[in-house]
Each structure stands twice: as structure tokens, then as C-alpha cells.
Amino acid sequence: MKKNLLINIDDVSGIKADKESHAKEIWRRLRKNKTAMAGMLILGIFVLVALFADVIAPYETAVAQDSSMRLQPPSAEHFFGTDRLGRDVFARVVQGARVSLSIGLFTSLGSLIIAVIFGSLAGYYGGKTETLILRIVDVFMCIPSILLSLAVVAALGPNMINLLIAMMISAVPGKIRLIHSVILSVGDQEYVDAARVYGCSDARIIFKYILPNALGVIIVDTTMGIAGTILGAASLSFIGMGIQPPAPEWGSMLSEASEFLRRAPYLLVFPGVSILLSAMSCNLLGDGIRDAFDPKLKD
Amino acid sequence: MYKYVIKRVLLTIPVLLGVLLIVFTIMSLTPGEPARLILGASADQAAIDAFNQLHGLDATFPERLWNYLKDIVTDLDFGRSYRSDKPVFDMILGRFPITFMLATLSIFFSAVIGIVLGVVSAVKQYSKLDATLTVTAMIFASIPSFWLGMMLILGFSLNLHMFPSHGADSWQSYVLPVLTLAVSAAAGLLRMTRSAMLETIRMEYIRTARAKGASPRDVIYKHALKNALLPVVTSLGISFGTSLGGAVVIETVFSIPGLGMLIVNAIRDKDFPLVMASILFLAALFCLVMLIVDLIYAFIDPRIKSKYLN
């Protein structure tokens, strides 16, 4: 009996029926957006480089030192030049892509999951739960995120895992707020009330009805979040609180380069441009996705 | 109105307590001891024990937390730095003006550049100017600030010798750091202003178009600007708060003796009193800024004002 009623709700809300064509429509709009496509292309290149890093420039080549080839400018043999230990910068940038993109991806996904849990609890149940969660979020947001991450990494020790934890701790509060407000705005709709009346479990309501309608906002935020994480992780590594040597990471490569600003300025270029392009492509893509979900904003 | 202000101010206290608790916990998680770090490699166990006893580090976590709170509440004593033995608040207040100057100047210029260009971009939507500005903003929003800083040093200090690359002695030494911070923040503000303006313009246009047919552009744009300002003002407030902390990286690049560098070194040294007091200070400042932002909100938008007055 219950099952029949649920099917009715789906028809009434029109979500399920429209889902497929809705998605196609969004994708069509996205494809038409040239800058977003450019962003996707660039990001795609970085992702490919990260995935096939070991084929393009195996880890060994990124850490192999050569005393006779220290601080060489870019050449045919070393596309991006060599650093103070004679290591090939191109190989290091390629391997660095894997590091940066992994951190970006895992942080975004991890913080999204946590944010969905707590944001939903706050937005859906309201009352004391909401107040408590939001208050805690407010407290975290009062601390400048760099300092928070810095304190965490300093406390736990600088390595990749702790960097991930630190970046997630900075990212989660803002995301909780976002999910919370999304649930508030979407959750007001009639079909949600209807679903509740018909006895759907809370989790089902949240995951099946509310969140999918906020998908646009969530995707955009996640994509932009990756950009923020790439920049944040690079900043922390730049200060020296990031990935351990000899593992290549763009931020720490720039930190090493800062001593050689005059002697070997080319050391600045490639890691910096990599950070810029990867962050920018995420932002472009995110912008494009937002426009694709809500075309009214554009015109 | 005053009741609202007082209520908000009182609400900051539990928030600050929360900040204190969080930072205290994080700092206490660390495996390294401040004693080792500060006394150096050759200190023997006796000296370490003496240090720990002197600073109450051998007590348990709840005990230490309680002592810390007690000192603050009874004497307004935030402790002395482990490393230099100076009262932490004096140290913070000593370094704060420079960072404050840096943050304020950056916010000011980023606001001017970002908002003005954002409006221009929105008004002249679809033009070549709009496209250029949008792309430029996108680039600068994605640029790592420390990289931008280093490039500016390379160009303007080392090659052109136009501005100093370090320190905070003269107004010239503020130019490059402020430029670095302002540009990144301006990019974000530009995009935010542009989209807020576009949304409001469209709504206003449709509404007025329905009502009258044709309407003077000035009225629409003035009205749109005022409404678009709301999210922008919030954004500015948040920007100020983050630039206080974000100045950290810039201070490192430009060797500026400000609060950011003080905190980074303190965190590395596990100089608990200094770290705690600094972060509390910044958090309190941030709450103050958000309060001001909320009040400005009320000032600008009469709908919100009436809500507060109730």
C-alpha cells in the first residue's frame, strides 16, 4: 500500500520523470559555454597527467640528484630546468600534479560527506540541534583558516595525511553552512511535506528529494573548493608545513625557489603556473556548471 | 537597536570561549614539548623539568585549561611568551598595527577596484570589456598569493628597483604587499559584485518594465547597486577577517614584522600563551567586524532594520 503512494508522490513532484532530460539539458548548456569547456579541458589534462604521472615522468626521475647539473635553465634535456640538487623540474612538476590533485579531490569529497551529515542534521531537524551545530561552525569560522590549518599541521606533524586533515578541518565549517542553507531553502517545498506525511524516513527524504535539487549548488561549491584546497595546500607547503621531502609538491618547490629568485628565476615559473592553471580550471568549470544549472542568472 | 548590539556582543563570549577551547586542544595534541624547543638541544632533563614546572606544563589538560581561564578572568593575564618571557598582549599589540595597516589598505583598494570594476562589468555586460574583466578576475582569483608576491618582487624590486622587497619602514614598502593582497581579494569582489548586480538589475528591470514600460536606467542601476551591496558588504567583512590571517603568507614573502609572522613562529615554537592570545585576539576582532557588518546591513536595508527594532 505504502509503495503505491510513494510512486504517486514521484509523479506529482515530477522529479524522477524529469531527471533524465533535466540532466541532458544542463549538460547541453555546459557544452555551449566556451570558457567552462576550456576549464574542463585544462583540468582534464591535469587529471590525466596526475593519473599517468608514473608513465610520463616516473617518481625516480623526480628525485634523482645530479651534482653536475645543478641549477640549469630550461633546455632540451631538462624541459623546465634543474633545481639546486640537480633534479629535473619537469618531472617534479608532473609528480606534483598527482600530489596536489589528490589532496584537492580527497579533501573536497571528505569534507562534503561530513558537511552533508551535519548540515542535513542542522537544516532538517532545526531547533536545538541546528543551533548547536551552527554555533560550533561559527566558532570555527572565527579562526582564520590558514592559522587553523597551520595549528593542526604543527600539532600533528607535517605529512600528507595530516595536511589532508588540516585542509578538511578548514573546509568543513563553510560547507556545513552551505548544506544547511540549501536544505532550508529546498526543504520548504511542498513535496517534502508531502513525503513526510506519507511516512518516508528522514534520511530518504534528505537524500532522495532535497539534496538532488541542491545538486547544482553542491557541485559548484565542491569544484571551487578543489581550487581553494590546491591553493591552501600550496600555501602551507610554502611555509614549510606540508609534504615531506624529497616528494615533489608545487608549494614547497616554490619555497625552495624563493631563495634563488635572482640566480634562477625560471624555478618560479613552472610550479607557479601549474598551481594557477589547475586552480583556474576548477573555477572556470565551477562557474560554468553554475550557469548551466541556472541559466536565468546569465542573461 | 542597542538591545540588539548588546545581545550580539554578549553572544561573542561563548564563541570566543569555543575558539579558546579548540586552539587549546589542538596545541595540546602535539608530540613535541615547548621546553625542548625553547631551551635548545643541550638542555638536560632537570632544566626541562624546571621549565615545565615553572609554566605549569606538568598539570593535566583540564587543570591547565582551568588555570588559563582563571588567569584571564581574574587578572586579564594572558600569560607571558615561553620564548621571550614578555607579556603576550604587549607583543601582539606591538605587531598588530603593521598587519592592521596591511589588511586595511588591501581591503580598501580591493573594494575600490573590485566593486567599481564589478559594477562596470555588470552594466556593460557582453561587451569586450566585460569579457576581459571577467577573465582577468578569474586569473587573479586563482593565483597563489605568495607566487604573485614573489613575481612582483622579482619584477619591481630586483629588476626595476622601484619598491623595496621587504620590511615595513616606509610607505613604499607597503606597496607590493598591499598590491598582492588587494589583487586577489579584488578579483573575488569583482565577480561577486558583478553577479549580484546582474541578478538585481534583471529583477528590477522586469519589475519596472512590467509597471511602466520603459524606465530611466539611472533609477534601476542605483537601486540595483544598493541591493547588490548587501552580499558585497558581508563579503568585505569576511575578507577583512581572512586577510588578517591570510597576511601570514604575504608577511613571510615580504619579511614584514607583523602579527602573522609572530603567530607562525609562535605556532612552530609551540609557544602556547602567544598562540592562544593571538588567535583569540584575531577571532575577537573578526567577531567585531562581523557585528559592524551586520549593523551596516541594517543601516542600508530598512527591511532588516525594522526586524532588529522589534
Add this chain to the structure above:
Amino acid sequence: MKKRFAIVMTLIMTFSLLAGCSSESEQSGSAEENKLILGIESELTSFDVENGDFALDFVIRRCLYEPLVHVDPVSGEEEMRLAESYTVSDDKTVYTFKLRPDVKMHDGSTLTADDVVYSLNLTKESSYVGKNLSAMKQARAVDDHTVEVTLNAPYAAFMKNLSMCFVLSAEAHRAGTDAFNEEPVGCGPYKFVSYENDNKITLEAFDEYYRDTAPIETIEIRMFADTSSLAIAMESGELDAAAGINPVDYENVVSNDNIVVDEIATTKFCMLSMNEETEPFNDKKVRQAINYAIDRQFVLDASREGKGNPTSLLFNTAMTCTEGVEEYEYDPEKAKQLLEEAGISLPLTLNTKLSTYEGCKTEAEAIQESLANVGINVEIEILESGALYGGLASGDIPFSLTRLGTSAVDPDQYYNMVSENGFSSLNYSRYVNDEVEELMVQARSEKDEEERDTLYREALEIIQDDAPYAVIYEMPDLNASVKNLNVNWGLNGMYYLYDFSWK
């Protein structure tokens, strides 16, 4: 209306902000003004005689304060300062100093024994410099101009250590450390004028200094947070002298015709420690193999552009007792051979990580490569200094790379690195050798210089053979100055601005 008001307000704010900024940076102090602008990359802990051990802390102390005696770090020659003479008891444990009656302090008062005793006690209790007076049992004022110092046991290097203890005004210090740091009072050649912005210290020559007045009238010390800015400031003419140039910037600084860069030997050195209580470092052959495996020149080139002295000797090579002691040359084949003899099958991946801190990152990476070349694979772990030193003291870190330096140029400074007594402080390798222990303790109280030398040389030869450490290099300080400045950078970072003058 509102908008216009807002615009006007912001314009006013901008102008007042800009106006509020301090005036333009000054030009380099010229010889005409008889002023010296010194740049240094160091933090400052305090203006006290005992609180802090940054390079700048010591520089200031040598300007504001005086020691009882001055002992030349290498020759051991003693020069009387605040003490005009002294006698030593027959059992060599009681030193009695007669103070000069004519020494004026910066606030006009006269130096008394009370100031000396107070300062010695302050120093002894300090966790930073207390080790200089570890041999002292007590100090007391016999009368206004006589101070008696009693030692725990005879200690040959006592006078050397005493020359690094400074005297401040007891009265001014008793008023409170915070107040004292606002206006420090000593009897040194310079007196305190101001400390601005946390990065600029101004000192002035003290007219009533008991010796000749300092040649340079005003000293301005500018503190830098990093060496690159220091080098750039020096190059662009903002500074007259810069202490602590980074080797990476050396080329650029030296290319300026007006600047001279001196390489000053120090006792600072970089070394690996290998905890003998852990595998595989418990086998002497492994430790020796590691010593042979490292390409010290490459490590030095990569991290310091070659500026330094690659050496494997534990004792600083400036000391005579190191003459003739055999070094470990770079020999990867010999290293592999020793490893085989030790029964190690290559390639070997170490269970322990190489722990170090940020400052030695480049060295660590180069060493990692050297070890990989002989078949030893090791991961690097960068720790905070606190965690690193804590772990080393508790014996939890078996393999580390650190930089150390000694305050005096004396072999006894290395005692704690090779003795059981140093287990919770400097003996990172947990090295114990009874013969070495005996030799070093004996040498400590040996008054005859030549005999002392022989004892320390013997000890060093045993230490080198046991190879508890793999020393990588010694590093000099690179100090820059303008051509028309007479400088005397001294040894081991001990320079007295009193000795500087304009040509």
C-alpha cells in the same frame, strides 16, 4: 547623499593612513655621521645578560655589557676587564677577583661587587647560558670591590667560560625585568637608546666607558626575518654591514665593488647521529660505511653553494688537537665492502627514518641520495625542532641530521656528545666508550696545554674510529661590509662592535 558622504570619508581615511606611515627609509649611514648600520638575520629575546641565545642576543650583550675578563678564544690569552687582577687558591677551586674601582654604569652609578655577584647568579640560573657557569658553586661579594667565586671542582676552561658572562646593573634589574628591558643598564662601551618596531635597535657610544670610548658614535641594528632580504638590503646600499649572508646570495653581494665579504670560521657543523642502541647502527662497520658513503662536497655544494669545509671530524678543525687525525674520504666502494663485511645484504631499506628539521632539508635530500647509491634506502622525516630534540634526548630518534655549534672553541664542549652523562642532552648517538670518557675527564682539569692537546687528540682518534656520528661539514659565517669600514668579525660569531671603525 549617503554615497557621497561615504566617498569623502574613505578619501579622508586613505590620506590619513598614508600620512601615518613612517617616513622614507634612510640612506645608508655614512662615515661622516660616524654611524654604523648593521643588518642581522636573527630574532631578539631580550636585553638581559642571560635571557636568550639568539645571535643578536649575544651581539647586544657584547655592546651593552662587560665581562670580568676577556679570554682569546683560540690562544687562551687572558685580558683583564672589570677585574683588574685575580688570584686562585692552591686547590684551584676558589677564584678571587679584585674589581676596578673606576667603572661607571650607564646610569651614572659605579660598579660594585654586588652587580657582579648578582649577574653571575642570574647567568648561572639561566637555562640558556647557565652552562657557562656550571662549574661554579657559588659567588659572593667579599667587599665592595672584591668577588670570590668558588667552583665545584678544578676546571681548566673556567676563565674561558667566564669571559662569556656579562655584568649588568643589579639595582636596575632588581626593579623588574620588564622595566629593565625598556632601559637596560650595563657598563659596556655602548648604551641603549631605543628599540622600535620590533626590528630596529639604536645604541650610542658611552662617554664614560672605562676604556677608550668606542670609535663609532651611533649603532643602528636592523633585524631581518630572512637572509634574502638581508642580502638585498646590503647590496642596495641600505646597510654598512650584514652579518649572516646566505651562501646562495653570496655571488650577488660580492659582485658589488663596494662590498667585501669575509668568511669567518665558526664552530657550527652539520652531522648525522646514529643511535648505537638500534639496529643496524649497533655495528661499527655500518657506521663507518655510512661515513664513507657520503659525498660531503656535493652536500655542501647543494645546500651551501660549497661555502664551508667538508669534514668528518667531530672536533672543530680550527683546534690544534685535530691535526693529524684521519678523515673519512668519499669512497662508496669501501662503504659497500664494509656493509658486506657486516653481513648486510643490499639493497637495504632502513626501518628508521632520517629525522631532521626544515633548515637541513637540502642536506638531508643529498645524503639520502648518497646512501641510496651504496644501496641503503631511507625515508626523510621533517620534524619541528621541539619534537626532534625531544626525541633525540629520549633516545627515540635513532637517525638524525642536525646542526650544532659550541659557544667556546674548546674540545671540552663536545664532552656531552660522547659521554654517558650526555645521554639526555647532546649524546644523540648514545655513544659510550670508557677510554674516551677517561681521556676527556682527565683533559678537563689538565692545566698544561700541550698535554691537554695530546689527550684530546687521542680521544678524537678513538671517536673517529668508532664513528658514532657522521659529521658532514663545518660552516663559516659570511659577513659583508662596505669597503671603507674597518671590521673585526672575530671568531665563531663573536665580534665586538667596539672594534669597528670608519677608515
